[in-house]
Amino acid sequence: MALSSLQKARSSLAAVALLVGWAAFATATQAGEVLQQVLSSGKVRVAVMGSLPPYTNVTPSGEPEGYDIEVAKRFAAAINVKPEFLIVDSAGRVAALQTRKADLTISGFARNVQRSLTIAFSDPILIVPGRVVVKTDSPLKTIEEINDPKWRLSLNRGGNSEPIIAAKFPKTERKLFNTNADCLNALLSNQVDAMAQDAFYDQQEIDKHPGQLRMLDGTYSRQENSIGMPAGDPDWLRIVNLWVEQFNASGDNKVLFKKWFGMDPPKIQADY
Amino acid sequence: MSYGFSLRAITPYLSDLWPAIIDTIEVSLATMLLSLLLGLFCAIGRQSRSSVLRFLCSLYVEFFRNTPLLVVLYFVYFMVPTLGLRLSSFESALVAMTLHAGGYMTEILRAGLTAIPHGQYEAAHSQGMTQPQILRHVVLPQVFRTIYAPLGNQFIAIILASSLTSAIAVNEITSWMQTAGAASFRYFETFLVAAVVYLVLSQTVNLLRILVGRMLFPAART
Numbered sequence: 001m002a003l004s005s006l007q008k009a010r011s012s013l014a015a016v017a018l019l020v021g022w023a024a025f026a027t028a029t030q031a032g033e034v035l036q037q038v039l040s041s042g043k044v045r046v047a048v049m050g051s052l053p054p055y056t057n058v059t060p061s062g063e064p065e066g067y068d069i070e071v072a073k074r075f076a077a078a079i080n081v082k083p084e085f086l087i088v089d090s091a092g093r094v095a096a097l098q099t100r101k102a103d104l105t106i107s108g109f110a111r112n113v114q115r116s117l118t119i120a121f122s123d124p125i126l127i128v129p130g131r132v133v134v135k136t137d138s139p140l141k142t143i144e145e146i147n148d149p150k151w152r153l154s155l156n157r158g159g160n161s162e163p164i165i166a167a168k169f170p171k172t173e174r175k176l177f178n179t180n181a182d183c184l185n186a187l188l189s190n191q192v193d194a195m196a197q198d199a200f201y202d203q204q205e206i207d208k209h210p211g212q213l214r215m216l217d218g219t220y221s222r223q224e225n226s227i228g229m230p231a232g233d234p235d236w237l238r239i240v241n242l243w244v245e246q247f248n249a250s251g252d253n254k255v256l257f258k259k260w261f262g263m264d265p266p267k268i269q270a271d272y
Numbered sequence: 273m274s275y276g277f278s279l280r281a282i283t284p285y286l287s288d289l290w291p292a293i294i295d296t297i298e299v300s301l302a303t304m305l306l307s308l309l310l311g312l313f314c315a316i317g318r319q320s321r322s323s324v325l326r327f328l329c330s331l332y333v334e335f336f337r338n339t340p341l342l343v344v345l346y347f348v349y350f351m352v353p354t355l356g357l358r359l360s361s362f363e364s365a366l367v368a369m370t371l372h373a374g375g376y377m378t379e380i381l382r383a384g385l386t387a388i389p390h391g392q393y394e395a396a397h398s399q400g401m402t403q404p405q406i407l408r409h410v411v412l413p414q415v416f417r418t419i420y421a422p423l424g425n426q427f428i429a430i431i432l433a434s435s436l437t438s439a440i441a442v443n444e445i446t447s448w449m450q451t452a453g454a455a456s457f458r459y460f461e462t463f464l465v466a467a468v469v470y471l472v473l474s475q476t477v478n479l480l481r482i483l484v485g486r487m488l489f490p491a492a493r494t
Contacts, residue, residue, distance in 0.1 A: 091454035098457065118457040154441075158454030175361070175441040176451060182439070189353040191361075191441075 034103050034233040043082045046072040047102035047228075050087040051181040053204055054260040055108040058087070067260040068106045071125065071227075074252070075104075078243050089178050091158025094119055097230045104240070105228035108198055110160035115228070122227040122240045125253060127266045130161055130221035131199040133206065133213050138193060143218035147171050152192040154183040161196045164221045188212070196220065200261055282461045285452035292448035293469060299362065299444065300431045303369040307430070308423075310370060311377025316407070318382055329378070336375035342436050344368040349440040365437040373430055380422045384415035417489050424481030428474045435470075445469055 038044045048056045048068055056066040064085045076083040088096050093109055096102035097119045110128070111121035132153070134140050146153060147169040155162050157176040165174060175192050177183045184205055187195045195202075199219070206213045227240055247253050248268060257265040317329035336344070348371075349364040359367060388411050396406040416423075438447035449466035453459040 091450060094457055095453070095459050098459070115457070157450055163455070176447070177441060178439060178450070185350045186441070189350045190358055191349065191353060 034100075034230055034236040035239065038079070038081055038103050038236075041081075043084045044072075044076050044079070044104060045084045045086055045102045046076075047086045047088045047093050047096040047105040048072070048107045049090060049093070049180070051179050052108050052198075052201060055198075055201070067256060068108065070256055070260075071247075071253075072104065072106045074247070074256075075106075075227075075240070075243055079239065089158070090156045090180075091178075093228065094158070097228055100230060103229065103236075108201070108225055109228050110223040111226040111228075112160060114163070118231065120229050120231045120233075120237050122229070122237070122244045123248075124224040124226050124268050125244055125248065126225040126257070127268055128223040128225055129199045129219040129266075130164065130196060130223055131202050131219055132194050132196050132216045133187065133202045134194045134216060135187065135190075136212055136214050138214075140194065140216055143216045143220055146194055146216070149173060151194060154186045154192040154195045156180055156183055156197070160223055161221065165196050168220055198223065277460055278458070279461050279465075281458045282452055282456050282465065285448075285456060285462070286465075288452065289445075289448050289465070289469070292443055292445050293473075295362070295442065296431065296434050296444040296473070299365050299369065299437065299442065300427070300434050302366055303373055303430050303434075304427050306366070306370040307373035307377045310374035311381050314374065314378040315381035315385055318378065319385060333375045333378050336372050337379070339372070341368065341372045341433055342439060344372050345436060345440050361437070361441045364440055365434070365442045369430065369433065369437070373426065373433075376426060376429075380419050380426060381415065383422075384419040385411065387418050388414055420485055420488070421481065424477060424485075427477050427481075431473050431477065432470060 048064055048066075050056065050058050050064070052066075052068075054066050055068045056064055058064055064087070069085070072083045072085070086096060086102050088102075088107075093105045093107055094115060097105055105119075108128075111124070115121070132140075132143050132146060140146060140151070145151075149171050150173075152173045152175055153165065153169075154175050154177055155165060157178055162174070162176070165172065175186060177186060180197065180201065183192075183195050183197065186192045188209070194216070199215070202213075202215055206215070227244065229236055229240060254265055257263075314329040314332060317325045318333070320326055320329075345365065345368045348359065348368040349361065352359060352364070392410055392414070393406060396410045401409070434442075434444055435446035437444055438450060441447070445466050449462045453462040456462070
């Protein structure tokens with residue numbers, strides 16, 4: 001006997017409710033056991049973005065490479081496990097930790113108070129200014145000028161810049177995209193007038209498109225890039241933080257940064 | 273730290289959901305109407321005596337039925353401006369979805385057209401009707417009786433396909449889901465709300481299709 005439409009709708013809703021209930025329960029039982037799982041499985045699952053060079057990028061053969069990839073590989077080697085990379089988008093970096101699909105996120109990941117309500121952060125491994133990129137022939141000169149409804153600004157959905165730009169430049173028309181590549185393509189195809197991103201990523205793209213792009217004067221944020229991890233496992237946080245401290249203090253971070261970015265990194269200290 | 277499911281946590285973001293639903297309905301309705309017109313033109317064109325017109329219409333159908341909608345969206349939004357024509361996110365979505373859905377609409381309408389017995393055309397000719405009159409008064413009323421059910425399914429498919437337009441910054445339901453989820457870190461809740469909204473929209477279309485069918489074609493049971 002064929003089901004009526006109402007019966008089909010009720011069945012669909014019940015199925016969705018069951019799935020949500022199972023997923024919520026599944027997440028709750030796995031929290032707090034990250035370290036033990038990593039050591040017993042012999043691998044650490046690291047969420048990274050696919051298109052944020054030189055932090056992370058995917059080679060034509062499908063292998064991830066970049067500064068963040070090498071940071072992950074060095075940490076994995078320090079605790080004698082293998083790294084397993086999970087490619088996500090900007091918003092997926094937090095979701096992967098919340099749902100325990102990943103044990104760490106190392107992907108141009110800025111720590112902020114809002115994110116720390118749901119996940120944990122290590123101490124910073126990098127300090128990055130937020131800058132705005134425009135086309136070379138743009139009439140815009142300084143970052144303050146974009147606070148006008150006639151200017152369209154591309155932003156990464158789920159990125160750290162989104163709430164900062166919304167607060168500092170509320171009149172700008174914000175266009176949200178899922179990937180950095182889409183943000184850049186929107187600028188290059190004149191769908192937007194500017195792009196807000198990490199200064200080092202901006203410089204990379206300026207170098208790749210000679211004569212086409214430039215940065216506006218001024219910064220909109222001071223971003224502390226850190227390693228993200230699921231909240232609730234203090235031992236995991238302790239181990240990651242110890243490694244970060246030694247990675248910074250030994251000079252290894254400086255050497256690695258120079259390899260991928262071609263310059264010395266900014267000092268990791270607050271500018272009081 | 274465990275995940276505590278709470279719909280209340282996303283209530284600050286619900287005010288943005290209604291405009292997103294309106295945008296979804298707008299782009300879907302406009303796509304449905306435009307793709308119907310485009311599909312009708314191409315369906316008639318595929319039966320034309322002109323081999324050039326038949327070839328062009330067939331080429332259009334085969335190209336867009338075998339190309340992912342996301343690729344078409346990206347092409348219209350990112351590549352077309354380089355040719356000197358800049359379309360907004362909504363306009364790009366409308367163009368891309370119309371071109372894509374038009375291919376499927378062509379085949380639905382063509383199936384309806386070929387279902388009309390040839391004797392109908394001959395009888396109409398014998399009455400002195402012109403070709404446009406035959407289409408208007410004899411063929412199309414019968415075609416729509418045949419295809420209104422698949423048209424309803426196609427409308428549902430268009431509503432669900434509109435979710436891809438979030439990739440080119442259209443502020444529709446999936447865009448709301450992604451933005452609210454990323455801002456609140458409440459992905460389960462936003463996914464659930466978006467799923468329920470799509471379900472309600474689709475089932476509303478389905479029920480309307482059934483009701484309209486019973487009103488217009490009382491002899492046929494759907």
